[in-house]
Amino acid sequence: ELEKIITINEPEYPEKNEIATIIHDFVNENESTIADDLCEEMSLAFKGLTEFEIRCILQLAMATNGELTHNDLKFVFTQKKQMIKKSGILEMIELKESVNDIGGLENLKAWLERKKIVFKNIPKAKEYGVDMPKGMLIAGVPGCGKSLTAKVTAQLFEVPLLRLDMGKILGKYVGESEENMRKAIKLAEAISPCVLWIDELEKAFSGMGGNSEGNEVTTRLFGTFLTWMQEKKSPVFVIATANNITSLPPELLRKGRFDEIFYVGLPNDEERKKIFEIHINKRRPQDFKAIDVISLVAKTKDYSGADIEGVVKDGVENSFADGNGSLTTEYIMKAIENTRPL
Numbered sequence: 001e002l003e004k005i006i007t008i009n010e011p012e013y014p015e016k017n018e019i020a021t022i023i024h025d026f027v028n029e030n031e032s033t034i035a036d037d038l039c040e041e042m043s044l045a046f047k048g049l050t051e052f053e054i055r056c057i058l059q060l061a062m063a064t065n066g067e068l069t070h071n072d073l074k075f076v077f078t079q080k081k082q083m084i085k086k087s088g089i090l091e092m093i094e095l096k097e098s099v100n101d102i103g104g105l106e107n108l109k110a111w112l113e114r115k116k117i118v119f120k121n122i123p124k125a126k127e128y129g130v131d132m133p134k135g136m137l138i139a140g141v142p143g144c145g146k147s148l149t150a151k152v153t154a155q156l157f158e159v160p161l162l163r164l165d166m167g168k169i170l171g172k173y174v175g176e177s178e179e180n181m182r183k184a185i186k187l188a189e190a191i192s193p194c195v196l197w198i199d200e201l202e203k204a205f206s207g208m209g210g211n212s213e214g215n216e217v218t219t220r221l222f223g224t225f226l227t228w229m230q231e232k233k234s235p236v237f238v239i240a241t242a243n244n245i246t247s248l249p250p251e252l253l254r255k256g257r258f259d260e261i262f263y264v265g266l267p268n269d270e271e272r273k274k275i276f277e278i279h280i281n282k283r284r285p286q287d288f289k290a291i292d293v294i295s296l297v298a299k300t301k302d303y304s305g306a307d308i309e310g311v312v313k314d315g316v317e318n319s320f321a322d323g324n325g326s327l328t329t330e331y332i333m334k335a336i337e338n339t340r341p342l
Contacts, residue, residue, distance in 0.1 A: 022055070023058065048080070057076055091163045092161070095155045097151045101278060104268070105145060112152075135196075139264070143307060144265065144304050145264060145305050146241040147197075147241060162195070178220055194235075273297050279313075283316050284316060287328075291329050292329045296336070311336050315332035
């Protein structure tokens with residue numbers, strides 16, 4: 001009898017303009033002031049948190065120096081990371097990488113630069129008739145920069161990077177996995193604009209269409225994910241990485257799910273040269289000029305980016321262990337001789 005007279009009201013996460021109102025109310029209550037540009041940045045930073053959580057963080061930030069400043073944005077980010085961690089499904093990744101850390105992949109970088117223009121001007125782009133960017137799938141050889149690209153994309157778009165761990169989605173009770181998937185999607189949409197990174201996608205949806213109960217759960221999860229990718233209107237940019245694309249269902253790869261699919265192969269001579277430059281300059285910039293990079297490139301045919309990084313690391317470590325004042329070409333050559341590429 002009661003069901004007929006009850007209305008379901010599902011509380012949503014506060015929108016950006018609602019968060020701005022919460023911040024202004026809080027500042028007025030504490031007889032303080034806040035600059036408009038800081039309020040704008042904080043409104044974005046607080047997306048994905050409830051009003052109670054926002055007020056708690058504001059009180060902690062205010063308690064440190066009696067007012068809200070730009071330095072508090074880092075504190076907001078740290079607290080938000082904590083709260084997302086507590087959800088137990090998504091993980092917020094700290095960004096240290098930049099575009100200069102990727103050697104090669106010029107097509108991919110150029111494509112991302114164009115997407116960045118759209119992603120940073122979503123209202124204008126929508127008005128112009130541009131569709132909301134959906135995301136991309138990167139497939140290819142392990143150790144060739146797929147995960148690095150996901151991190152760099154978030155840095156380029158200047159938005160948070162959320163990692164969806166499929167292991168955390170799967171629950172032991174009936175219906176728990178599907179509920180976790182819906183929760184993860186809802187949280188990602190609340191935090192948007194953001195980049196949602198799903199690593200090793202083929203492992204997440206392996207065993208699709210089988211007869212066991214576990215496979216049924218995977219099929220249902222896959223259905224939820226596919227529908228969301230198709231209908232998505234929020235600025236959540238999905239980056240999926242996969243080593244083996246053949247085990248993925250074809251309906252995931254058709255146009256309309258992802259904006260583009262990229263294949264990342266083994267680096268060519270020019271790209272290997274760039275990767276050597278990046279890793280030597282990161283560790284021993286003072287020795288770079290004395291190192292014969294061309295001969296190292298010639299010796300590392302069929303090496304992936306990760307293999308090259310490993311070779312440079314070994315060379316630097318052995319040079320240090322021998323008490324050598326500088327890194328030489330010989331040390332890296334020796335490391336190459338002792339390494340078998342994947």
